Amino acid sequence: MPELRAIPVPGIPEINPGDRIAPLILAALNQSNTALAAGDILVVTHKIVSKAEGALVALDSIQPSRWARGWAKRFHLDARVTQLALSQAQRVVRRKNGVIITETAHGLVCANSGVDVSNVDGGRNAVLLPRDPDASARRLHRELKASLGFAVPIIITDTFGRPWREGLTEVAIGVAGMKPFRDFRARRDAHGYHLRVTLEAVADELAGMAGLACGKLSGIPVCIIRGFEFETGRGSAREMIREAKRDLFR
Amino acid sequence: MPELRAIPVPGIPEINPGDRIAPLILAALNQSNTALAAGDILVVTHKIVSKAEGALVALDSIQPSRWARGWAKRFHLDARVTQLALSQAQRVVRRKNGVIITETAHGLVCANSGVDVSNVDGGRNAVLLPRDPDASARRLHRELKASLGFAVPIIITDTFGRPWREGLTEVAIGVAGMKPFRDFRARRDAHGYHLRVTLEAVADELAGMAGLACGKLSGIPVCIIRGFEFETGRGSAREMIREAKRDLFR
Numbered sequence: 001m002p003e004l005r006a007i008p009v010p011g012i013p014e015i016n017p018g019d020r021i022a023p024l025i026l027a028a029l030n031q032s033n034t035a036l037a038a039g040d041i042l043v044v045t046h047k048i049v050s051k052a053e054g055a056l057v058a059l060d061s062i063q064p065s066r067w068a069r070g071w072a073k074r075f076h077l078d079a080r081v082t083q084l085a086l087s088q089a090q091r092v093v094r095r096k097n098g099v100i101i102t103e104t105a106h107g108l109v110c111a112n113s114g115v116d117v118s119n120v121d122g123g124r125n126a127v128l129l130p131r132d133p134d135a136s137a138r139r140l141h142r143e144l145k146a147s148l149g150f151a152v153p154i155i156i157t158d159t160f161g162r163p164w165r166e167g168l169t170e171v172a173i174g175v176a177g178m179k180p181f182r183d184f185r186a187r188r189d190a191h192g193y194h195l196r197v198t199l200e201a202v203a204d205e206l207a208g209m210a211g212l213a214c215g216k217l218s219g220i221p222v223c224i225i226r227g228f229e230f231e232t233g234r235g236s237a238r239e240m241i242r243e244a245k246r247d248l249f250r
Numbered sequence: 251m252p253e254l255r256a257i258p259v260p261g262i263p264e265i266n267p268g269d270r271i272a273p274l275i276l277a278a279l280n281q282s283n284t285a286l287a288a289g290d291i292l293v294v295t296h297k298i299v300s301k302a303e304g305a306l307v308a309l310d311s312i313q314p315s316r317w318a319r320g321w322a323k324r325f326h327l328d329a330r331v332t333q334l335a336l337s338q339a340q341r342v343v344r345r346k347n348g349v350i351i352t353e354t355a356h357g358l359v360c361a362n363s364g365v366d367v368s369n370v371d372g373g374r375n376a377v378l379l380p381r382d383p384d385a386s387a388r389r390l391h392r393e394l395k396a397s398l399g400f401a402v403p404i405i406i407t408d409t410f411g412r413p414w415r416e417g418l419t420e421v422a423i424g425v426a427g428m429k430p431f432r433d434f435r436a437r438r439d440a441h442g443y444h445l446r447v448t449l450e451a452v453a454d455e456l457a458g459m460a461g462l463a464c465g466k467l468s469g470i471p472v473c474i475i476r477g478f479e480f481e482t483g484r485g486s487a488r489e490m491i492r493e494a495k496r497d498l499f500r
Contacts, residue, residue, distance in 0.1 A: 005255050166492050168449065201415065241414065
């Protein structure tokens with residue numbers, strides 16, 4: 001049985017709008033004497049992607065609505081962040097105890113539309129989700145392939161909460177170069193019985209694995225996964241979002 | 251930066267009621283020339299725990315209710331499994347399109363109360379969740395420590411779906427010997443800003459990582475995680491279940 005490994009890639013510098021990530025990742029790999037190999041997967045936190053794409057908003061530029069000011073005051077929040085979270089939502093899913101769960105333009109259901117003020121210049125700017133994380137993943141996939149001569153699947157991640165369970169986990173919001181699922185639908189187990197588990201969200205499990213290895217505080221936004229037998233494909237994290245009509249919790 | 255590794259443990263035999271798992275795991279490790287080391291975590295799928303504990307029900311012994319028969323007929327399901335799922339629930343959370351989401355006696359919210367008919371003698375028996383998965387984890391933790399001379403944290407897993415996203419992932423339903431969370435609440439990032447991400451559900455991410463390495467069809471129910479700096483503690487997966495009053499989706 002092959003081992004599965006998560007290898008952090010240190011040395012990625014602070015990213016600024018307009019930076020190209022692919023050469024910075026390759027330089028960091030070089031610097032740490034780590035080489036990407038065929039069969040590897042690269043997991044990248046969305047924050048460096050958003051920064052490079054300029055998906056930033058100066059908090060001082062935001063005029064909070066009366067509602068946002070009231071909500072923020074009540075729960076000791078920054079009204080500008082509340083306002084920005086609402087402006088990034090196509091729908092508010094739940095709003096309670098200072099938590100706003102929204103559905104973003106991408107269809108992602110998460111807290112505050114994924115708006116984040118940590119790790120950006122001491123909080124003066126907010127980081128948004130990339131406009132099209134699958135497209136961001138495809139671009140990085142293409143650029144790395146051009147340099148390396150072989151394709152490495154890309155997973156772009158964010159940190160989401162979930163109903164019923166405490167704590168947050170990393171999930172895939174952009175995927176390129178691999179199928180985000182492992183599909184057991186046509187298969188039977190060793191006893192000839194159809195499997196109850198039919199579609200495994202491997203892109204989310206890979207995102208979580210990278211989160212464990214690189215950590216929220218280590219400042220390491222890039223992780224290599226080695227030893228996972230992914231299925232090659234165009235890939236998309238969009239297809240991981242359940243259609244509204246199939247969803248029991250919208 | 252240390253690497254994180256998932257190492258499958260092959261050679262666990264078919265488990266029967268009354269079997270003791272700890273010696274079987276140690277024998278399988280021996281057989282594959284793999285030794286547990288201090289710092290390792292052991293991830294075990296709940297199915298072998300349930301079987302060893304005799305948490306099995308013969309499907310022929312179940313009398314489905316009129317409602318269960320109607321539901322099962324409508325959605326081409328086994329009415330006995332529907333009946334068993336309902337009998338294992340303390341509450342039905344959603345019921346639609348042939349999917350029954352329940353809250354189990356443990357407080358877990360999942361499909362069919364975690365009742366599973368795959369991988370058990372061709373479907374003649376159903377496997378229930380362990381009665382107290384944290385206690386099962388503590389027992390295994392204690393027995394392994396007695397043999398090894400050092401403590402190895404235990405995570406017992408099941409495969410759950412989730413709202414809004416397609417596909418299933420492995421989650422922790424029993425934990426012993428480590429804290430299930432990594433807590434960033436008192437910490438600030440490199441810019442001195444409080445982190446948005448405060449509590450990382452590492453036990454769930456570790457469960458997912460083990461799921462990737464061992465796979466649903468490989469028949470390998472035990473996985474070593476090496477290189478993760480867990481925080482020692484009594485541990486519990488029960489504390490990963492959000493209290494009803496804090497939950498926006500009950």
